[in-house]
Amino acid sequence: MKDANVINTLDVKHLRPKPRMTTPTGRSSAIASIAGRAPTEQSVNFTDHSPKNVFGSNTFSLAVMKEMLKPDTYSAVLKTIKDGHKLSEHVADEVAEAMRSWSVARGATHYAHVFYPLTGLTAEKHDSFYDPGTNGNEAISKFKGKVLVQGEPDASSFPNGGIRATHRARGYTAWDITSPAYLLESSNGTTLCIPTSFVSWTGESLDTKTPVLKSMQVLDKQARRILKLFGHKEISYVAATAGPEQEYFLIDKSFFYSRPDLQAAGRSLFGAQPPKGQEFEDHYFGAIPERVLAFMCEVDRELYKLGIPSKTRHNEVAPGQFEIAPLFESANVAADHQQLIMTILKKVADRHGLVCLLHEKPFAGVNGSGKHVNWSLGSATQGNLLDPGDTPHDNAQFLVFAGAVIRAVDKFAPLLRAVVASAGNDHRLGANEAPPAIISVYLGDQLADVFEQIKGGGATSSRQRGTLHIGVDVLPELPKDAGDRNRTSPFAFTGNRFEFRAVGSNQTIGTALSCLNTILTESLDYIAGKLEGAPDLNAAIQSVLKEIMDQHGKVIFNGNGYSEEWHAEAAKRGLPNFKTAADALPAFIGADVIEVFEKYGVLSAEELHSRYEIAVEQYVKQVNVEAKLVEEIAQTKIFPAAAAYATSLAETAAKLKAAGVAAPGATLTKVAALTSELEGQIADLREIHAAALQIGDWTFKVLPSMLAIRKTVDALEALVPDDAWPLPTYQEMLFIR
Ligand code: ADP
Ligand code: MG
Numbered sequence: 001m002k003d004a005n006v007i008n009t010l011d012v013k014h015l016r017p018k019p020r021m022t023t024p025t026g027r028s029s030a031i032a033s034i035a036g037r038a039p040t041e042q043s044v045n046f047t048d049h050s051p052k053n054v055f056g057s058n059t060f061s062l063a064v065m066k067e068m069l070k071p072d073t074y075s076a077v078l079k080t081i082k083d084g085h086k087l088s089e090h091v092a093d094e095v096a097e098a099m100r101s102w103s104v105a106r107g108a109t110h111y112a113h114v115f116y117p118l119t120g121l122t123a124e125k126h127d128s129f130y131d132p133g134t135n136g137n138e139a140i141s142k143f144k145g146k147v148l149v150q151g152e153p154d155a156s157s158f159p160n161g162g163i164r165a166t167h168r169a170r171g172y173t174a175w176d177i178t179s180p181a182y183l184l185e186s187s188n189g190t191t192l193c194i195p196t197s198f199v200s201w202t203g204e205s206l207d208t209k210t211p212v213l214k215s216m217q218v219l220d221k222q223a224r225r226i227l228k229l230f231g232h233k234e235i236s237y238v239a240a241t242a243g244p245e246q247e248y249f250l251i252d253k254s255f256f257y258s259r260p261d262l263q264a265a266g267r268s269l270f271g272a273q274p275p276k277g278q279e280f281e282d283h284y285f286g287a288i289p290e291r292v293l294a295f296m297c298e299v300d301r302e303l304y305k306l307g308i309p310s311k312t313r314h315n316e317v318a319p320g321q322f323e324i325a326p327l328f329e330s331a332n333v334a335a336d337h338q339q340l341i342m343t344i345l346k347k348v349a350d351r352h353g354l355v356c357l358l359h360e361k362p363f364a365g366v367n368g369s370g371k372h373v374n375w376s377l378g379s380a381t382q383g384n385l386l387d388p389g390d391t392p393h394d395n396a397q398f399l400v401f402a403g404a405v406i407r408a409v410d411k412f413a414p415l416l417r418a419v420v421a422s423a424g425n426d427h428r429l430g431a432n433e434a435p436p437a438i439i440s441v442y443l444g445d446q447l448a449d450v451f452e453q454i455k456g457g458g459a460t461s462s463r464q465r466g467t468l469h470i471g472v473d474v475l476p477e478l479p480k481d482a483g484d485r486n487r488t489s490p491f492a493f494t495g496n497r498f499e500f501r502a503v504g505s506n507q508t509i510g511t512a513l514s515c516l517n518t519i520l521t522e523s524l525d526y527i528a529g530k531l532e533g534a535p536d537l538n539a540a541i542q543s544v545l546k547e548i549m550d551q552h553g554k555v556i557f558n559g560n561g562y563s564e565e566w567h568a569e570a571a572k573r574g575l576p577n578f579k580t581a582a583d584a585l586p587a588f589i590g591a592d593v594i595e596v597f598e599k600y601g602v603l604s605a606e607e608l609h610s611r612y613e614i615a616v617e618q619y620v621k622q623v624n625v626e627a628k629l630v631e632e633i634a635q636t637k638i639f640p641a642a643a644a645y646a647t648s649l650a651e652t653a654a655k656l657k658a659a660g661v662a663a664p665g666a667t668l669t670k671v672a673a674l675t676s677e678l679e680g681q682i683a684d685l686r687e688i689h690a691a692a693l694q695i696g697d698w699t700f701k702v703l704p705s706m707l708a709i710r711k712t713v714d715a716l717e718a719l720v721p722d723d724a725w726p727l728p729t730y731q732e733m734l735f736i737r
Contacts (some may be wrong), residue, residue, distance in 0.1 A: 016137055027728055030254035034736055056307035058183040068098040069457030078127040079177050092145030093143050100143035103192040106183055113173040114150035115198035116208045117158040118614045120508045122339045125153040126191060134227040149175045160206055161610025170201035179336045182306050194338050204607050208510030211602050212332050216240050216515035222524035227382060229531050230397045238379040240517045244338050247505050248345060248368035249320050249357040250292060252737050255728040256355040265626045266359035272714040273365045274731035284317045291737055294351045302344045307387060308337045317735040318366035328374060335510040360504040361427035369505035376497035387496040393450045393459035396541050400410060403548045404496060404523035406441055409491055410555035413439035414576050414587035419512050420582035424624035425504035433503045435490035438570045438577045440557040442489035448558050455549035458542055488561035513603035518602045581619050582699040588612035616695050620701045623698040627689045630706045634682050637726040638713050642675040645720050674716050681709045
């Protein structure tokens with residue numbers, strides 16, 4: 001077992017700069033404080049503390065359990081994790097006791113059932129391990145299996161979309177043994193966190209985890225049916241796998257605190273374009289700025305401690321934008337870890353005097369942030385089922401799984417669009433930097449060619465990969481991938497997995513994963529039904545794949561998803577194009593969606609309705625906050641600054657005139673006109689805002705009215721003296737760190 005002290009000696013003693021509120025003149029002192037900022041003390045010392053020892057040191061892992069539990073108990077735990085066996089009370093008691101002593105020895109005083117409510121956030125309720133003893137001067141730590149297995153947070157404050165009345169607030173959290181418990185450290189104490197499912201008293205899921213678990217269970221069952229057809233005798237659990245790439249922005253905390261819009265809405269509602277944006281393309285994969293690298297190293301260390309296999313880090317396209325990607329894991333664990341990654345990013349940023357923005361579009365005019373969900377399925381015995389090998393045309397098993405995905409994505413394209421619909425992601429999708437709202441599948445040249453051959457009556461060849469000769473003798477020859485990449489597709493085959501690129505940076509991946517798993521389950525079930533009992537398996541495979549291509553091949557698109565032509569072509573093919581969340585969200589309650597989710601027991605009609613209602617509610621709440629912010633900032637910050645400037649210009653003009661000098665008037669005229677326009681626009685927004693009822697009112701009336709105000713404000717930003725401008729500028733926020 002790893003020594004807890006190893007970690008404690010690494011504890012952070014950062015210089016934590018106090019955030020400053022920036023007033024117009026304070027803006028310059030904020031900049032001065034950032035410029036004069038001393039580097040953080042070196043806290044991440046991987047020389048003395050090898051990542052090998054750090055990795056997983058804060059997780060109650062299988063290795064820890066193996067060491068601490070009786071052999072019988074350990075194998076019972078394994079049976080539950082690997083084969084879904086029920087856990088007995090006595091086993092739970094022993095695990096709970098091991099968890100308690102392991103965490104208390106590492107300084108934990110509390111435990112928390114962690115759950116994932118439909119807000120998309122992570123929720124936790126903390127309880128102390130300690131009870132007072134009878135003497136009144138002692139504290140005894142206790143943790144029973146019953147308490148480990150089930151918790152009861154007050155569910156009434158979490159959205160349930162009408163599933164429960166508030167007076168019937170019971171909700172339960174149930175221990176998910178398949179996702180390891182972990183210790184979450186704070187500067188003043190440690191908490192044992194136990195991942196759980198969150199369900200209502202009547203058994204409906206109130207979270208994003210439960211459907212992931214349910215969908216994985218049914219996917220396993222249908223995938224095995226297919227594998228059996230291919231003659232496999234020994235087949236172990238087939239798990240959906242996920243590897244999410246997370247994009248995010250970092251800005252200095254001093255700026256953040258003087259932008260109420262970033263604080264309350266996560267995105268800037270005003271801000272003129274900086275003189276230099278991302279047009280030089282000099283940020284992507286560029287050298288990581290020192291301060292950011294220090295942050296990233298610490299993020300990695302924290303993630304390693306939690307057993308999260310953080311793998312890749314780099315600059316992204318927009319200035320101030322970065323990416324982190326872990327190695328893929330079982331979908332359920334990946335989803336939990338993804339939530340933790342978001343938590344850790346925010347927490348560590350704070351220690352470095354930075355703020356991590358996870359919003360999909362924090363800054364207009366530069367790239368937004370997505371979360372590419374790489375997704376596949378595989379088992380210990382058969383490996384990755386979406387690995388085509390070198391000759392996909394004669395890898396029938398692969399073709400069946402890939403064909404099942406194509407069919408599922410086409411059949412349930414509106415659902416996949418609904419899953420990524422949110423107030424934030426609406427600003428990103430289709431903004432010429434992110435996939436459009438049209439769901440299509442990119443296969444790459446090699447695979448697209450194979451499926452074309454299938455459509456034409458049978459596949460007989462695969463384009464080969466070849467080698468890339470660079471033309472310099474000292475450089476190695478590189479094996480070339482069989483297909484190029486396509487960054488414009490919302491759903492791309494990337495060699496041995498699909499990448500769902502439309503997911504937003506702020507969204508939980510659990511929802512996307514449960515939908516993907518469920519619709520693939522339906523496809524595999526359908527295909528298995530066609531193949532089982534067929535007299536000639538090969539002929540049956542050919543015919544079902546051809547049928548899939550005939551009916552669903554229209555979803556395949558290898559071209560430029562950003563182009564105008566694609567929009568026209570997609571319309572011709574009859575592919576749905578839901579441009580806004582208001583258009584997209586109703587797919588959650590489409591008859592076909594309800595049918596498939598009910599059929600496989602992943603979500604009931606009522607649960608789907610509740611999810612739809614919560615998504616609409618979240619959308620409306622978000623736009624409502626934004627509208628209020630626009631009104632407030634425009635009225636109380638921008639209007640006074642603009643009016644004061646107009647007044648001073650008028651006074652100057654009057655004085656000059658009195659002195660007999662010709663007074664310049666162009667700027668005054670512009671500022672005065674914009675200021676009065678602003679006043680009128682604020683009044684308009686208030687009226688439109690007050691009248692908004694349906695989600696469509698918010699999308700098609702409130703948002704455009706906010707945008708009109710932004711235009712005026714951004715025009716004023718170019719006129720009002722810099723030292724009188726009340727908000728940190730894009731230039732400052734994106735480039736100073
Ligand atoms: P990109 O080149 O698309 O930016 P990255 O290397 O940043 O890719 O991330 C790719 C992600 O895909 C990683 O999280 C990786 O672990 C994941 N991945 C690889 N194989 C699979 C698989 N079989 N199932 C799910 N995810 C996978
Ligand atoms: Mg990727």
